[in-house]
Amino acid sequence: MRLVVATWNVNSVRLRLSLIERFVALHAPDVLCLQETKCSDDSFPHSDFVRLGFEHIALNGQKGWHGVAVASRQPFAEVSRAYFCGRDDSRHLAVTLGSDAGLAKPLTIHNFYIPAGGDEPDPAINDKFAHKLAFLDELKDSPVCRDAAAGARSLLVGDLNIAPLEHDVWNHRQLLDVVSHTPVEVEKLGALQRAGGWIDVMRGFVPEPAKLYTWWSYRSPDWAAADKGRRLDHVWASPALVRTAREMTIVREARGWQRPSDHVPVVAGFDL
DNA sequence: ATGACCGACCATGTCGGA
Numbered sequence A: 001m002r003l004v005v006a007t008w009n010v011n012s013v014r015l016r017l018s019l020i021e022r023f024v025a026l027h028a029p030d031v032l033c034l035q036e037t038k039c040s041d042d043s044f045p046h047s048d049f050v051r052l053g054f055e056h057i058a059l060n061g062q063k064g065w066h067g068v069a070v071a072s073r074q075p076f077a078e079v080s081r082a083y084f085c086g087r088d089d090s091r092h093l094a095v096t097l098g099s100d101a102g103l104a105k106p107l108t109i110h111n112f113y114i115p116a117g118g119d120e121p122d123p124a125i126n127d128k129f130a131h132k133l134a135f136l137d138e139l140k141d142s143p144v145c146r147d148a149a150a151g152a153r154s155l156l157v158g159d160l161n162i163a164p165l166e167h168d169v170w171n172h173r174q175l176l177d178v179v180s181h182t183p184v185e186v187e188k189l190g191a192l193q194r195a196g197g198w199i200d201v202m203r204g205f206v207p208e209p210a211k212l213y214t215w216w217s218y219r220s221p222d223w224a225a226a227d228k229g230r231r232l233d234h235v236w237a238s239p240a241l242v243r244t245a246r247e248m249t250i251v252r253e254a255r256g257w258q259r260p261s262d263h264v265p266v267v268a269g270f271d272l
Numbered sequence B: 001a002t003g004a005c006c007g008a009c010c011a012t013g014t015c016g017g018a
Helices: A017-027 A046-051 A127-140 A143-149 A183-196 A201-205 A252-256
Strands: A002-009 A031-035 A056-060 A068-072 A078-080 A092-097 A107-113 A154-159 A233-237 A245-250 A266-271
Touching (some): A002 A154, A017 A252, A031 A092
16 A cells, blocks of 8 residues: 655644645645644644544644654554653654554654754754764664664654755755764764664655755745755655655745745655 | 744743754
8 A cells, every 4th residue: 555654844733734734735645744843742733633634643742842743544553752862852753553554564653853953063062962962872772773674664754953965955065064964963863874774765766966955944035046955854764665665755835835834844655 | 054033931031943
């Protein structure tokens, strides 16, 4: 069966409901992974998602910031949440789809919101950057990567807050000192990608040197003309899912909708 | 550098985002 999975950092789920409805009408994802929902689970607009066709909703939210959610047309066989660096930040949510969802073999989708890392790219003076690097190290050695490497069918999606490749940013040389594209974090992301054997699904469809962006700063006065973007959002597939990806779309137009998120949705379809 | 912004919150400034 074809499973369409989408990931989107919506920067407040309550503020972006009409845009989510518009996106769903256009792309009809089966599973929608959200980051930066910025609300407690009690405040999540559950009934709006049910109205859009997502009867199954898993949450890991917290008041005010961070927060991840998965909305699905198919039921979950399992839901879990992982925590990193000894903190209780809501940055991960995993759902497993099984036979009730029409899958012969179960599929686990890991939805991540990796720490942004602050401004200063020096872990000695910037605790947020130190946290980001420690998070990447811990994720590399976690069951998320271990299971993928051992043959599990899994996807790792979300706002990873790192643009790893030269053509994932508008100017590689200018951004080498800018958090999200520094060599140290790119190397750590690469190490965890190798640890899981993760396949970069987006680049499978659009290899370098084509530019690929999923985020454009709110501060850019004319984001479309300047086009100074970065690819911070990712869709990775475990080795067991090699050659199952059939389509991939970056919904760039969503950045131009009214009161947008600074990230746009990424959609990927898999034949499972 | 994007730097002319945006969102949440016991708000009318502060913190975090990236």
